[in-house]
Amino acid sequence: MIQQIYPQVQHSYSYELNKDMHFAAAHFVPHEAAGKCQNIHGHTYFVNVTIGGDELDESGFLVNFQVLKKLVSGQFDHTLLNDHDQLFNEQNANDFPTTEVIARKIYELIQAHLDVLPNKPSCLQVFVRETPTSYVVYRPKQVRNHG
Numbered sequence: 001m002i003q004q005i006y007p008q009v010q011h012s013y014s015y016e017l018n019k020d021m022h023f024a025a026a027h028f029v030p031h032e033a034a035g036k037c038q039n040i041h042g043h044t045y046f047v048n049v050t051i052g053g054d055e056l057d058e059s060g061f062l063v064n065f066q067v068l069k070k071l072v073s074g075q076f077d078h079t080l081l082n083d084h085d086q087l088f089n090e091q092n093a094n095d096f097p098t099t100e101v102i103a104r105k106i107y108e109l110i111q112a113h114l115d116v117l118p119n120k121p122s123c124l125q126v127f128v129r130e131t132p133t134s135y136v137v138y139r140p141k142q143v144r145n146h147g
């Protein structure tokens with residue numbers, strides 16, 4: 001949620017950047033355990049991403065806030081998440097559009113972008129709030145450049 005205090009991630013990078021984003025999207029969870037959430041319904045997702053690094057780029061950025069927003073909100077806003085078949089499918093529970101999987105997919109999208117930047121920042125944490133009472137924090141097991 002915008003202006004919420006987020007869980008902290010431990011690291012030793014000199015710079016830590018956080019970007020809040022939000023997007024409106026529909027989804028359904030294709031498993032009977034999801035109950036009513038098997039039906040298409042919508043949320044305003046609130047996302048916070050945490051990025052660390054020791055070097056800035058030629059703009060003085062660790063990574064451009066606007067690029068992060070485009071990668072996440074720009075891709076998902078006003079869409080049905082299940083339609084993103086490069087990311088989500090109904091065959092594998094690790095690819096269902098649950099809050100947990102959405103958080104991990106956002107991490108993967110962002111880290112793939114960071115990997116091509118010369119200053120090599122790392123995504124340390126992705127926070128996804130799906131409802132006023134439900135959120136997930138995803139942290140990669142191994143941070144790429146060991147902050």
Ligand SMILES: Nc1nc2c(c(=O)[nH]1)N=C([C@H](O)[C@H](O)COP(=O)(O)OP(=O)(O)OP(=O)(O)O)CN2
Nearest residue numbers: 028029034037043097098099100130131132133134
């Ligand atoms: N571990 C998970 N459990 C559930 C997920 C999920 O992604 N991961 N998703 C859903 C539904 O899609 C939906 O988001 C409902 O969430 P829920 O917290 O149950 O929302 P409610 O508004 O019904 O909850 P309140 O306790 O009334 O606020 C379900 N489970």
Ligand SMILES: [Zn+2]
Nearest residue numbers: 027037041043
């Ligand atoms: Zn839902």
